[in-house]
Amino acid sequence: MAQNEISKEEILAVYPKVAETMADALGCDVEEVKLDVSLIEGLDAESIDFLDMVFRLERAFKIKIPRGKIVENARGDLPEAEFEQKGIVTEKGLAQLKSYLSEIPAERFKTPMKVADIPRLFTPETFCKLVISAQREAKAAA
Amino acid sequence: MMDSGLSGKVAIVTGGSRGIGRAIVELLAGEGAAVTFFYRDNAQAAAGVVAAGAEGGRAIGAEQVDVCDAKACADAVERVAARTDRIDILVNNAGVIRDNQLAALADDDIRAVLDTNIGGVFNMTRAVIPHMIVQRSGKIINLSSVSADKGGRGQTNYAASKGAINAFTRSLAVELAPRKITVNAVAPGVIETEMSQDVRDLAGEQVKSRILLRRYGKPEEVAYAVWFLASRYADYVTGQVVAVDGGFKME
Numbered sequence: 001m002a003q004n005e006i007s008k009e010e011i012l013a014v015y016p017k018v019a020e021t022m023a024d025a026l027g028c029d030v031e032e033v034k035l036d037v038s039l040i041e042g043l044d045a046e047s048i049d050f051l052d053m054v055f056r057l058e059r060a061f062k063i064k065i066p067r068g069k070i071v072e073n074a075r076g077d078l079p080e081a082e083f084e085q086k087g088i089v090t091e092k093g094l095a096q097l098k099s100y101l102s103e104i105p106a107e108r109f110k111t112p113m114k115v116a117d118i119p120r121l122f123t124p125e126t127f128c129k130l131v132i133s134a135q136r137e138a139k140a141a142a
Numbered sequence: 143m144m145d146s147g148l149s150g151k152v153a154i155v156t157g158g159s160r161g162i163g164r165a166i167v168e169l170l171a172g173e174g175a176a177v178t179f180f181y182r183d184n185a186q187a188a189a190g191v192v193a194a195g196a197e198g199g200r201a202i203g204a205e206q207v208d209v210c211d212a213k214a215c216a217d218a219v220e221r222v223a224a225r226t227d228r229i230d231i232l233v234n235n236a237g238v239i240r241d242n243q244l245a246a247l248a249d250d251d252i253r254a255v256l257d258t259n260i261g262g263v264f265n266m267t268r269a270v271i272p273h274m275i276v277q278r279s280g281k282i283i284n285l286s287s288v289s290a291d292k293g294g295r296g297q298t299n300y301a302a303s304k305g306a307i308n309a310f311t312r313s314l315a316v317e318l319a320p321r322k323i324t325v326n327a328v329a330p331g332v333i334e335t336e337m338s339q340d341v342r343d344l345a346g347e348q349v350k351s352r353i354l355l356r357r358y359g360k361p362e363e364v365a366y367a368v369w370f371l372a373s374r375y376a377d378y379v380t381g382q383v384v385a386v387d388g389g390f391k392m393e
Binding site: 025 | 272
């Protein structure tokens, strides 16, 4: 399911519960979990916090989020070899990433971008979209 | 003496129908923990443990799970979690032995030992940690062996699997420390169980001469160390391998 089909209304509908869940995982106030804050740079999230958030979102929304799902969603139909080479996101890959993470301001995409640095871009909105696509997949499978 | 904190805790113990595993199940349940143990194929022994628990008024449940099967582990852990809403303690005890000199080891002897002894630890731990991470607490205790550190003839497969457990324990302790989850191992020496019967029969006196205390250990003596690591007394202990081996000599 392409992300550009996710509307702002859908995002705002899940956002309050996503924010509350993420605040629990990060041990911060829910007000700090703004839709566009960088989780790593703005809220000091570490890798275990991302796991914690995913586990909590799975429970809160009764969905399954396979590990590595955000990057997989971002990559879309692009074969892995065209998305990244030796850990660096290709030009084509970067265009795809920018389109998937359309909520993130262009200046935050650095080049060259390492695949390992992609999570630095993630915001609560990224996770809202993750939840919505997981809900859609669950619905489609039902 | 303050309370061990085990009362009301939810514990999963693999390989719990016999030997050291059974002693661990009974000790933790005796302290008031709600224990579910997994067993692979000895349903009769498993039923005996559950029945003995019920007689003593202790909460012991059993599930038939092969720890080599990642999906079976994940499903069984979710069944326990659905019942109890949390998982506080995981004891990775299930293990097999297929001793032989390397040149004579069949593929299956290598695979079965590695898949069960270390593969099972991966399968179970990966299934349990989401619950512990969300809880921000948990105690994981892996059963290693003296053979992880001391060479023994015919034990390349077993020793490799137990050495892997020690390395796994230290790495995972680093990973999970931010969530206050402790990860430790207990490394028994020669313990009087069915599993060590062949070793004791074949090389009894020679083995005993290497043990400072000149006797084999009892399953409950290993269980006490697991009990300690699972209790609140060990809240400040992580990434450790505790030897319970009667002082097995360096060679």
